[in-house]
Amino acid sequence: MTIEEIQNEIIDEFSFFENWEERYEYLIELGKSLKALPEEKKSDDKIIKGCQSTVWLDAKMEADTIVFEADSDAILPKGLAALLVRIYNNQKPVDILNSSTDFIEEIGLQEFLSPTRANGLLAMIKQFKFYAIAFQAKNKN
Numbered sequence: 001m002t003i004e005e006i007q008n009e010i011i012d013e014f015s016f017f018e019n020w021e022e023r024y025e026y027l028i029e030l031g032k033s034l035k036a037l038p039e040e041k042k043s044d045d046k047i048i049k050g051c052q053s054t055v056w057l058d059a060k061m062e063a064d065t066i067v068f069e070a071d072s073d074a075i076l077p078k079g080l081a082a083l084l085v086r087i088y089n090n091q092k093p094v095d096i097l098n099s100s101t102d103f104i105e106e107i108g109l110q111e112f113l114s115p116t117r118a119n120g121l122l123a124m125i126k127q128f129k130f131y132a133i134a135f136q137a138k139n140k141n
Contacts, residue, residue, distance in 0.1 A: 003095055006087050007103035012105035013065070023112065027079030034082040037071035050123030052079045052116045057124070059131040065090045066135055068128065080121050096132035097135045101125055 001009075017023045035047075037056050046056040053074035060065050068089045070081035087103075088096050102111060110118060 003087055003091055003099040008108075009126045010083065010087070011103055011106045012102050020108075023107070024076070027083065028075050029079070030077050030082040030086075031072070031078030031080075034070065034078055034085065037069050038115075041069065042071065048120075048123050048127045050126075051077060051120035052118070055081055055120070055124060057081070057127050057131070059135070061139075062090075064139075065092055066096065066131060068131070076117065077120060077124075080117075081124060084124055084128055088132075091134035093132040097129060097136065109125075 002055070014023055014026070017026060017034035022047050037058065041058045046058050048055045048057055050125075051072075053072055053076075055072040055077050056070060058069045068085045070078075070085050072081055087099075091099075104121070109121065113121060
Protein backbone atom coordinates (compact mmCIF):
# COMPACT_ATOMS: atom_id res chain seq x y z
CA MET A 1 0.00 0.00 0.00
CA THR A 2 1.12 3.54 -0.62
CA ILE A 3 1.51 6.05 2.21
CA GLU A 4 -1.55 7.94 0.97
CA GLU A 5 -3.64 4.75 0.93
CA ILE A 6 -2.59 3.93 4.50
CA GLN A 7 -3.37 7.50 5.61
CA ASN A 8 -6.82 7.31 3.98
CA GLU A 9 -7.43 4.01 5.76
CA ILE A 10 -6.53 5.67 9.08
CA ILE A 11 -8.83 8.64 8.32
CA ASP A 12 -11.66 6.16 7.65
CA GLU A 13 -10.95 4.30 10.90
CA PHE A 14 -10.98 7.50 12.97
CA SER A 15 -14.24 8.63 11.34
CA PHE A 16 -16.04 5.72 13.05
CA PHE A 17 -15.39 7.19 16.50
CA GLU A 18 -18.00 9.50 17.97
CA ASN A 19 -15.72 11.41 20.36
CA TRP A 20 -12.14 11.93 21.43
CA GLU A 21 -12.38 9.51 24.28
CA GLU A 22 -12.94 6.69 21.76
CA ARG A 23 -10.09 7.97 19.54
CA TYR A 24 -7.81 8.16 22.56
CA GLU A 25 -8.67 4.55 23.44
CA TYR A 26 -7.94 3.52 19.85
CA LEU A 27 -4.51 5.20 19.97
CA ILE A 28 -3.77 3.35 23.21
CA GLU A 29 -4.77 0.06 21.55
CA LEU A 30 -2.47 0.85 18.61
CA GLY A 31 0.35 1.41 21.09
CA LYS A 32 -0.33 -1.93 22.76
CA SER A 33 -0.09 -3.65 19.37
CA LEU A 34 3.36 -2.16 18.71
CA LYS A 35 6.08 -4.74 19.19
CA ALA A 36 8.38 -3.69 22.04
CA LEU A 37 11.78 -2.44 20.99
CA PRO A 38 14.58 -4.69 22.28
CA GLU A 39 16.45 -3.13 25.22
CA GLU A 40 19.72 -2.96 23.26
CA LYS A 41 18.00 -0.65 20.74
CA LYS A 42 16.78 1.73 23.47
CA SER A 43 19.95 3.78 23.30
CA ASP A 44 20.28 7.55 23.65
CA ASP A 45 20.92 8.00 19.93
CA LYS A 46 17.50 6.45 19.18
CA ILE A 47 15.57 8.85 21.44
CA ILE A 48 13.44 11.38 19.59
CA LYS A 49 14.31 14.85 20.84
CA GLY A 50 11.33 17.12 21.47
CA CYS A 51 8.99 14.52 22.93
CA GLN A 52 7.65 14.98 26.43
CA SER A 53 7.98 11.24 27.04
CA THR A 54 10.82 9.00 25.96
CA VAL A 55 10.23 7.71 22.44
CA TRP A 56 12.77 5.54 20.63
CA LEU A 57 12.89 5.11 16.87
CA ASP A 58 15.16 2.72 14.99
CA ALA A 59 15.37 2.18 11.24
CA LYS A 60 17.18 0.00 8.74
CA MET A 61 17.09 -0.40 4.97
CA GLU A 62 15.81 -3.68 3.59
CA ALA A 63 16.05 -3.79 -0.19
CA ASP A 64 14.79 -0.36 -1.22
CA THR A 65 12.46 0.34 1.72
CA ILE A 66 12.93 1.44 5.32
CA VAL A 67 11.87 -0.80 8.20
CA PHE A 68 11.01 1.14 11.35
CA GLU A 69 10.76 0.03 14.96
CA ALA A 70 9.54 2.32 17.72
CA ASP A 71 8.68 2.24 21.41
CA SER A 72 7.83 4.63 24.22
CA ASP A 73 7.67 4.64 27.99
CA ALA A 74 4.18 6.26 27.86
CA ILE A 75 0.95 4.89 26.40
CA LEU A 76 -0.24 7.80 24.25
CA PRO A 77 3.12 8.52 22.58
CA LYS A 78 3.48 4.79 21.97
CA GLY A 79 0.13 4.88 20.15
CA LEU A 80 1.22 7.87 18.09
CA ALA A 81 4.49 6.09 17.25
CA ALA A 82 2.52 2.98 16.24
CA LEU A 83 0.38 5.12 13.94
CA LEU A 84 3.47 6.58 12.25
CA VAL A 85 5.21 3.19 11.98
CA ARG A 86 2.09 1.90 10.25
CA ILE A 87 2.26 4.76 7.74
CA TYR A 88 5.99 4.86 7.03
CA ASN A 89 7.12 1.26 7.57
CA ASN A 90 8.29 -0.59 4.44
CA GLN A 91 8.15 2.56 2.31
CA LYS A 92 10.82 4.01 0.02
CA PRO A 93 12.74 7.03 1.36
CA VAL A 94 11.56 9.25 -1.51
CA ASP A 95 7.92 8.36 -0.79
CA ILE A 96 8.34 9.18 2.90
CA LEU A 97 9.92 12.52 2.05
CA ASN A 98 7.20 13.40 -0.46
CA SER A 99 4.33 12.35 1.81
CA SER A 100 1.85 14.79 3.25
CA THR A 101 0.92 14.98 6.93
CA ASP A 102 -2.58 16.33 6.21
CA PHE A 103 -4.05 13.17 7.74
CA ILE A 104 -3.23 14.63 11.19
CA GLU A 105 -5.71 17.45 10.65
CA GLU A 106 -8.19 15.13 8.92
CA ILE A 107 -8.45 12.91 12.01
CA GLY A 108 -8.41 15.94 14.33
CA LEU A 109 -5.24 15.05 16.22
CA GLN A 110 -4.11 18.69 16.47
CA GLU A 111 -7.30 19.64 18.35
CA PHE A 112 -7.05 16.71 20.72
CA LEU A 113 -3.37 16.79 21.65
CA SER A 114 -1.91 19.17 24.20
CA PRO A 115 0.66 21.59 22.74
CA THR A 116 3.53 19.52 24.16
CA ARG A 117 2.11 16.28 22.72
CA ALA A 118 1.52 17.98 19.36
CA ASN A 119 5.16 19.12 19.37
CA GLY A 120 6.19 15.56 20.20
CA LEU A 121 4.17 14.23 17.28
CA LEU A 122 5.86 16.69 14.93
CA ALA A 123 9.26 15.67 16.35
CA MET A 124 8.39 12.03 15.62
CA ILE A 125 7.41 12.82 12.02
CA LYS A 126 10.64 14.79 11.57
CA GLN A 127 12.68 11.85 12.82
CA PHE A 128 10.99 9.44 10.38
CA LYS A 129 11.79 11.90 7.58
CA PHE A 130 15.39 12.40 8.80
CA TYR A 131 15.92 8.64 8.52
CA ALA A 132 14.49 8.79 4.98
CA ILE A 133 16.91 11.62 4.09
CA ALA A 134 19.85 9.70 5.53
CA PHE A 135 19.02 6.45 3.73
CA GLN A 136 18.31 8.27 0.47
CA ALA A 137 21.69 10.01 0.66
CA LYS A 138 23.42 6.73 1.53
CA ASN A 139 21.81 4.99 -1.47
CA LYS A 140 23.04 7.70 -3.84
CA ASN A 141 26.66 7.18 -2.74
